[in-house]
Structures are given as structure tokens and as C-alpha cells.
Amino acid sequence: MDGNVNTLLWPIIVYSGAVLLLAASLLVISYFLGQRHEERATGLPYESGIFATGSARVRFDIKFYLPAIFFVIFDLEAVFIFAWAVAIRETGWAGYIEVLVFVLVLLAALAYIWKIGALDWRTKPARKEA
Numbered sequence: 001m002d003g004n005v006n007t008l009l010w011p012i013i014v015y016s017g018a019v020l021l022l023a024a025s026l027l028v029i030s031y032f033l034g035q036r037h038e039e040r041a042t043g044l045p046y047e048s049g050i051f052a053t054g055s056a057r058v059r060f061d062i063k064f065y066l067p068a069i070f071f072v073i074f075d076l077e078a079v080f081i082f083a084w085a086v087a088i089r090e091t092g093w094a095g096y097i098e099v100l101v102f103v104l105v106l107l108a109a110l111a112y113i114w115k116i117g118a119l120d121w122r123t124k125p126a127r128k129e130a
Contacts, residue, residue, distance in 0.1 A: 066118055
């Protein structure tokens with residue numbers, strides 16, 4: 001390194017001090033200028049126009065999670081395909097064959113989860129032995 005450690009660290013220290021001072025000052029100002037009211041419904045949980053009833057520890061069926069997980073998995077793959085599309089001229093035919101294999105693996109995974117009934121929203125999915 002060309003410079004002394006102290007000359008390299010002072011901007012970070014000044015920036016961190018400024019951030020802490022700004023955050024503390026905003027908290028103090030909001031405390032003094034903020035509204036204070038103690039009505040009966042102030043501390044009650046409220047979401048989407050409906051007051052909460054019952055326990056927050058409700059178990060959801062797995063059928064609600066599976067489509068979300070599959071969406072995240074297959075949506076993430078779109079990022080890789082987009083990156084390939086941006087660099088298609090540099091990758092040439094080798095890149096084309098690689099992305100073709102990648103898409104075929106994705107289609108095989110989609111066919112597999114379709115075959116085992118993971119996308120089926122009936123009450124009890126009929127699973128077939130593979």
C-alpha cells in the first residue's frame with residue numbers, strides 16, 4: 001500500500017461517525033416531534049383492514065409453499081439465461097450448446113415435478129411411484 005493505515009481509515013471513520021450522528025439525531029427529533037396517543041386499539045395488531053383473531057402460530061398446508069419454491073427456483077434460472085443472452089456473441093456455439101443443455105435439464109426437472117404431482121392442488125395429490 002502507498003499510504004499509511006491512518007490516512008486510509010480516516011474517511012471511513014468520519015463517514016461512520018456522520019451516519020451514527022444522523023441516525024441518532026433523527027431518532028431524537030422523531031421522539032420529540034412524533035405523535036403520542038394512547039387509545040385502546042393502539043397496541044392491537046392490525047393488518048389489511050382486519051384485526052387479528054386467534055393465534056399467529058397457524059400452520060399452513062405445504063401446497064402453499066411448493067409453488068412459491070418452484071417459482072423462485074425457475075425464476076432464478078431466468079437470470080442465468082439472461083446473462084447468457086447478453087454474452088451470446090462472445091460464447092459462440094459452445095455457449096449455445098451449454099445453455100441448450102441447461103434448458104433441457106430445467107425442462108426435465110419441470111416434467112419430474114409435474115409427474116410426481118407437486119403442482120397438483122387437489123386435497124390429496126395422487127403420487128405415482130417413479
